[in-house]
Amino acid sequence: MSDVFDVFLLEAVLNGLLLGGLLALLSLGLNLIFGVIDVVWICYAELIMCGMYTVYYLHVQYHWPLVLAMLAAVALVALLGLLLHVLVIKPVLSAEPINQLLVTGGVLFFLQAAATLAFGIEFKNLGVTLPSVRLGEMSFSGARMIAFGVALAGMVALYLLLTKTYLGTAIRAISQDRQIMPLMGVDPARIFALTSALGGALAGLAACLLVLQYDIHPAIGLSFGPIVFLICVLGGLGNMLGGFIAAFIFAQFIAVGGFFFAIEWGYVIAFAFFIAVMFWRPRGILGK
């Protein structure tokens, strides 16, 4: 009896690991934006929702091949990220920091309602089912394994971009000192715009992976948005490595907590853990 129990527990732990990869990717874009521009996009999850709808409509309504639809979604959400920065963030960059957080909250309301208006509240499903992988007595969803792999690849690509290219060096430099870098010939406005597009592209990539696993509806952003913010704060806002570690911790709480109790209790435990950690390290696990 206890053997079976352990196998299922192991399955929960491994599923938590897969979920962790996805959450790490979700937190990456947000951390990049915060680290460089010092702004929290409260509407980040809603950008992902836009990407999910793009994949759905291009693939299901207009019969584009799935890969092409996904590329289009990444490009579109990157554009949305750029627009968000130019139209909404830029005018409040010099205002009080909390205003920058709040203004993206207005965008959250707008995107969520506009999606309801345009697409209705029905749950939409891409209709693509990937075979699940069996390993002994355990089974894992194929979509989750692909998501895990792509998430890891995306993170490595971002790491290389930030460390090996001129653009990446400029982005890291700006995030370290906003005042000095303009004197060194780096145009912050351009770097901010490029970072926003990059953050948007990461949201688009996350959308492509989420759409394989979950139904799409206008309020989907609220179902994973809060978790992503908490992961970023837990790891230290703007700290990508911290976000990475926090994502796996959080995913384990959700998966294993959900295994022993109901799935909501997994979330409750994870959130309670978050609040507890904030009192121990207010700036996050790896925060400055």
Add this chain to the structure above:
Amino acid sequence: MNYPLHLAILVLLWGYIYTSWSLMGRLGLVSFGHGAFMGIGAYTVVMLWNHFGLTPWLGALAALAFAAMVAVLIGYPCFRFRIVGHYFALVTLALSEVTRLIIVALRDQTGGSLGATPNGALHAGETVALGAVQFSSKEVWLAVVAAFWLGGLWVWRQVDRSMGRFALQAISEEEEAAASIGIHVTRAKLRITVISALMTCAGGILYAQYQLYVNPDTVSGIAISLQMVFGVIAGGMFVMLGPTVGAAFTLLLAEGLRLAFGNRYPALDTTIYGVMLVLFIIYMPKGILGAALDAFRRR
């Protein structure tokens, strides 16, 4: 006759709740967690009544005590460890999501996401069940919420005139400097947080007893917390009647569009509202009433 009365009740009730939020918000404590206090108020009272038959009069005391406890439990460490700005907003956001999830997870007792209805206490022909705080007459409710709303404005005024307000204003501008001139930062913040939480909790109780229905998504969680924050921003955070104007504005916008277009465009009001919020924060950070007063003064 009932419909305008219903609108008036909702405007005053939300005006009261928004006023409670802005006690903190205008002094730099932007909380995304007030949905938690509203949810605690609504659910504690309804659950005690449904499962133990405890009258909402006593249930309200329990709910207020509970809300105050949660406020101190979250507020004290936050203020002690200088969790401010973005971090404070996101920690409190976690609080309101925890509350919503606990309500959903306790579905055997609370009815989960389907919500719950307080057991009816009104017998045929009666309009008032005082022990159960259930009134079918809207006039009674209007009087009750108007009293709370006025009370909320009174607290706002008292806070505005107190030394504590100046202390908190100093804190919101430069926390270290405020501490260095002898302001007890943690205590000052904690006091206003508990006041604000208690008032919001009372708002949740009123909302539950008026609607006679509670749902985790409409009384707690991130959606309702954001609704409070943005209602206040729309109306004007820094003037006494700003939050009420915000409540009236959002409600009348939604109802106006519903009357004009019926239910053909279900989320049109929120779409317009979202765009307006962005424009407000960029071009009119003092909100409708704040900007109107400024324009009036300049003439």
